[in-house]
Amino acid sequence: MAELLRFATAGSVDDGKSTLIGRLLYDSKSIFEDQLEAVEATSERMGSEYVNLALLTDGLRAEREQGITIDVAYRYFATPNRKFIIADTPGHIQYTRNMVTGASTADLALILVDARNGIVEQSRRHTFLATLLRIPHIVVCINKMDLVEWSEERFEDIKAEFREFATKLEIGDLSFVPVSALLGDNVVDRSDNMKWYDGSSLLHHLEEVHIASDRNLIDPRFPVQYVIRPFSNEFHDYRGYAGTVAGGTMKPGDEIIVLPSGFTSTIKSIETSDGRVDEAFSPMSVTVTLNDEIDISRGDMICRPNNQPTIGQDIDAMVCWMTEQSKLVPRTKLAIKHTTRSARAMVKDIHYRLDVNTLHRDEHADHLQLNEIGRVSLRTTLPLFFDEYRRNRETGSFILIDEGTNATVGAGMIIGPTQLT
Amino acid sequence: MTTYQLSHLRALESESIHIIREVAAEFERPVMLFSGGKDSLVMLRLAEKAFWPGPLPFPVMHVDTGHNFQEVIDFRDRRVAEAGAKLVIASVQDAIDKGLVTEETGPRASRNRLQTVPLLNAIEEHGFDAAFGGARRDEEKARAKERVYSFRDEFGQWDPKNQRPELWSLYNGRHRKGEHIRVFPISNWTELDIWQYVSDEGIELPSIYYAHEREVFERDGMLLAVSEFITVQEHEEVQTLTVRYRTVGDASCTGAVESSAATVEDVIAEVAGTRITERGATRADDRTSEAAMEDRKREGYF
Numbered sequence: 242m243a244e245l246l247r248f249a250t251a252g253s254v255d256d257g258k259s260t261l262i263g264r265l266l267y268d269s270k271s272i273f274e275d276q277l278e279a280v281e282a283t284s285e286r287m288g289s290e291y292v293n294l295a296l297l298t299d300g301l302r303a304e305r306e307q308g309i310t311i312d313v314a315y316r317y318f319a320t321p322n323r324k325f326i327i328a329d330t331p332g333h334i335q336y337t338r339n340m341v342t343g344a345s346t347a348d349l350a351l352i353l354v355d356a357r358n359g360i361v362e363q364s365r366r367h368t369f370l371a372t373l374l375r376i377p378h379i380v381v382c383i384n385k386m387d388l389v390e391w392s393e394e395r396f397e398d399i400k401a402e403f404r405e406f407a408t409k410l411e412i413g414d415l416s417f418v419p420v421s422a423l424l425g426d427n428v429v430d431r432s433d434n435m436k437w438y439d440g441s442s443l444l445h446h447l448e449e450v451h452i453a454s455d456r457n458l459i460d461p462r463f464p465v466q467y468v469i470r471p472f473s474n475e476f477h478d479y480r481g482y483a484g485t486v487a488g489g490t491m492k493p494g495d496e497i498i499v500l501p502s503g504f505t506s507t508i509k510s511i512e513t514s515d516g517r518v519d520e521a522f523s524p525m526s527v528t529v530t531l532n533d534e535i536d537i538s539r540g541d542m543i544c545r546p547n548n549q550p551t552i553g554q555d556i557d558a559m560v561c562w563m564t565e566q567s568k569l570v571p572r573t574k575l576a577i578k579h580t581t582r583s584a585r586a587m588v589k590d591i592h593y594r595l596d597v598n599t600l601h602r603d604e605h606a607d608h609l610q611l612n613e614i615g616r617v618s619l620r621t622t623l624p625l626f627f628d629e630y631r632r633n634r635e636t637g638s639f640i641l642i643d644e645g646t647n648a649t650v651g652a653g654m655i656i657g658p659t660q661l662t
Numbered sequence: 663m664t665t666y667q668l669s670h671l672r673a674l675e676s677e678s679i680h681i682i683r684e685v686a687a688e689f690e691r692p693v694m695l696f697s698g699g700k701d702s703l704v705m706l707r708l709a710e711k712a713f714w715p716g717p718l719p720f721p722v723m724h725v726d727t728g729h730n731f732q733e734v735i736d737f738r739d740r741r742v743a744e745a746g747a748k749l750v751i752a753s754v755q756d757a758i759d760k761g762l763v764t765e766e767t768g769p770r771a772s773r774n775r776l777q778t779v780p781l782l783n784a785i786e787e788h789g790f791d792a793a794f795g796g797a798r799r800d801e802e803k804a805r806a807k808e809r810v811y812s813f814r815d816e817f818g819q820w821d822p823k824n825q826r827p828e829l830w831s832l833y834n835g836r837h838r839k840g841e842h843i844r845v846f847p848i849s850n851w852t853e854l855d856i857w858q859y860v861s862d863e864g865i866e867l868p869s870i871y872y873a874h875e876r877e878v879f880e881r882d883g884m885l886l887a888v889s890e891f892i893t894v895q896e897h898e899e900v901q902t903l904t905v906r907y908r909t910v911g912d913a914s915c916t917g918a919v920e921s922s923a924a925t926v927e928d929v930i931a932e933v934a935g936t937r938i939t940e941r942g943a944t945r946a947d948d949r950t951s952e953a954a955m956e957d958r959k960r961e962g963y964f
Contacts, residue, residue: 245670312825314806315799317852324670326850338827345829453667467683471716479715485680485831490666514714522666526679526712539687563827578832581687640832647836649826 245324246452249347249376251332251340251367256353257384261422262316262329265444268429269318313343322448332363337370337597337612338563341652344374345638348452352381356389356419359399365406366597372410373559373614373654375634377455380416380446386435387421393437409600411631414450418443456523457633461489461497462550463543464580464626464636469528481512481528482537487580487635488628489548490522491529499535500542500552500626506533523635540582542626550626550636555589555659558630560617560641562609564650567643569609569617575651577621579639584623586641589659592616618659630654671859674851678705679712680831681810681847685792686712686719688835689843692792693750693785695964696722698730698738699910700867701796704856705848706745707865709794721748723793725781727773727912728755729891734910737868752784769893772915778962782818785842792835792843795964800852804956810849816840818962844964853908854933861926870907873924877902884917908933 250258316327328343330336344350350371354364364381371379381403389395396419407415418427419438426432429444441449466484495508509530511521521527529543537543544550562569569588577586594606594615609615630637641651668676685692694709696702709718722742726735742749754773757763757780766772785793799806809825811833826834835843848856860867877888879898886892888900891914905918906929923929955963 242667242669244667245673312807312822314803315850316806317800317850319670319852319854324852324855342827342829346831453665456666458666466680467687467713469713469716473715473717476715481715483683483712485676512714514711524673524676524680525668526676526683528714576836578834581684634830638830638832640827640829640834642834642836647834647838649828649834652827652829 243322243324245326246349246447247326247328247347248349248351249328249330249343250351251330256355257422258353261353261382261384261428262327264422264425264428266316266318268425269320269444313339320448325447332367334366335612338561340370341374341561344371344376347376348455349378349380349450350376352379354381354383354399356383356385356395356399360402360406362598368407369410369597369600372412375631378414378450379412380418382443383417383419384422386419386426387424391434416446418446457488458490458522460548460628460633461491461545462487462633462636463491463529465537465539465541465543466581467539468537481530482543483528485526486521486523488523488633490520492520496546497543498546498549499537500544501624502536504535505546506531506535550628551658552624552626553658554621554624556619556621556625556627557656557659558617558619558653559614559656560609561614561652562611562650563652564648565611566646567650569651570607576642576644577639578642579625579627580636582625584621586619586621588617589620590618627655629657671855671862674855675708677850678708678847681845682709682712684833685845689792691790692720692794693790694720694722694794696724697910698734698868700856700860700871701798701848703741703865703867704859705794705796707863708847710745718745718747721750723750723752723784725752725777726754727777728753729773729913731870731910731913733870734868750784750788752780754780756780769895772912774912774915775958782962790842791837792845794845794847796848797846797964798851799849802955804959810846811835812844812846813837814842814844814962820959822956857926857930857933861930868910870910873904873906873922875902876905876918878905878918886917887913889913
């Protein structure tokens with residue numbers, strides 16, 4: 242059975258990110274001849290000496306003209322074992338919001354380090370954002386090994402330096418691969434130039450990394466998305482609660498409680514149009530029926546009486562601000578979307594702004610502007626049913642929407658209920 | 663014993679169903695665009711699954727260029743009836759007759775680009791606030807950058823530089839009156855995923871997706887079918903070949919590929935081994951320039 246693995250990359254023009262992705266796609270036969278011909282023709286026209294594989298991923302006219310990646314691009318390739326979705330994002334600090342976006346759904350982050358330069362500000366920032374977004378696996382590709390004479394010593398030095406910096410971050414799984422994206426060493430096949438390296442090639446690592454344990458299978462959470470009432474003769478009294486399992490597992494017979502009403506019942510069946518299932522888990526989209534008729538609507542949460550999320554209107558979260566049109570300041574009012582629940586929120590307090598390069602906390606900050614991240618307290622008009630983001634990425638995340646422009650202006654990762662002092 | 667793992671197709675299916683339900687829950691008047699092509703047939707199946715055992719809570723709409731393959735139109739009508747859905751037709755011919763758009767002339771005339779006007783008019787006339795489309799990100803490089811929820815202003819325009827960030831599975835469908843959202847629930851599917859799903863689910867497709875004999879001629883490296891909608895030029899040689907279609911669009915700009923793949927399994931083997939993208943092989947509309955798709959999307963195209 243082929244599994245799905247989503248990974249995020251971040252990088253700028255010089256660090257070989259596009260070449261690495263191009264290499265993965267090309268060597269796994271996921272680039273097509275007509276795409277390659279178009280890229281070759283454009284490279285030649287632009288006077289480039291070699292085929293610029295970045296043109297494969299830079300899809301917008303403005304990106305090709307300016308030779309930069311502006312936005313998140315999604316790329317796809319597959320091997321017999323796995324299907325991969327790459328969220329390819331620009332690496333410069335001015336595109337922090339795009340990196341956060343690409344990282345939000347990733348199982349794994351690829352961090353690129355130029356072997357000649359070692360760890361630079363950008364490597365630290367990318368790693369920090371990956372850990373902030375709780376990407377469970379981090380792979381550091383130490384690239385351009387061909388330019389440091391395939392030096393094991395250089396690789397080990399960078400690895401040691403990275404490890405030292407990483408001790409301050411919460412990283413679940415960290416690996417290092419020495420590669421030359423340009424020449425293909427250790428990308429798909431093991432390198433003959435680096436016989437001292439006894440680990441996997443990058444692609445082999447991507448195929449084998451264990452992701453099945455990354456989801457929360459402990460805390461049952463089922464945000465009700467849509468109520469199905471067919472009103473047909475065959476299904477006259479049918480009342481099904483449709484949604485996507487956001488945590489834990491659910492089985493027929495389980496005792497449940499519905500939030501916010503507090504009504505309890507037991508699960509009668511878990512259904513899909515292909516038939517009933519014995520057990521549902523994240524991220525399955527299913528329909529749940531209950532043994533009692535109780536009033537449930539979109540935005541309610543089905544969970545277990547002895548395992549409930551936090552219910553509250555005062556929430557502390559790390560927020561990334563994503564617009565240049567306004568700033569986040571105390572008393573800003575916004576729309577908030579959390580699971581299937583929508584409400585309004587007001588900014589009560591900004592605790593600190595985080596410098597994404599140094600991790601320094603500026604506790605005097607009184608606002609957040611575009612691409613800035615900080616710890617914020619919010620008060621919502623309705624209670625939300627939430628978990629810590631570190632415990633559950635689905636029930637621990639929210640977006641903030643400007644009620645005037647309707648733009649998505651903030652992304653939030655919940656730390657917990659606000660500690661009232 | 664449950665293994666707590668989903669195959670990639672089940673994970674994609676689940677994501678798509680989540681998106682479709684989200685739209686039905688949050689919008690007042692969604693509509694599903696439906697051409698009778700393989701992607702829209704997969705999307706329709708996903709929509710049926712999302713609301714089972716209830717009916718589809720929205721109509722389907724076909725933008726009919728009037729230059730379609732008859733097999734596909736017959737198939738469309740049969741499939742929509744089977745789904746019990748209401749069919750809205752936005753007609754390019756009507757728009758030409760009313761003088762809203764001008765037919766291109768010459769042997770290379772195509773109605774492809776003309777679809778945008780009747781599409782936007784129908785959205786406005788019916789007050790649709792969300793329109794599902796079956797576009798996939800692997801199809802084309804501008805599409806690779808487009809959101810699942812793609813905001814369109816009151817002119818139906820897409821602004822690629824001003825897209826809303828899209829995080830986790832939280833979609834922002836807020837819009838003002840007159841604006842709408844295009845929703846692409848199968849954004850993350852590839853051509854091969856579609857075919858594997860067609861096989862797994864036993865989804866019936868129009869016959870032109872499978873190998874058949876047809877009178878064709880070569881133009882710009884593509885095999886175009888001889889039909890009443892297209893003028894064969896003098897130097898172009900008509901021959902009968904065994905072909906199939908990888909995409910199904912307007913007959914005047916959709917090319918066939920030589921193929922003997924007569925079953926789903928044959929097609930999967932062929933797609934897995936192919937070295938040319940489906941739009942590259944078969945769509946003249948994307949060959950106009952490197953940004954042809956981006957330009958059309960900015961105008962409000964699918």
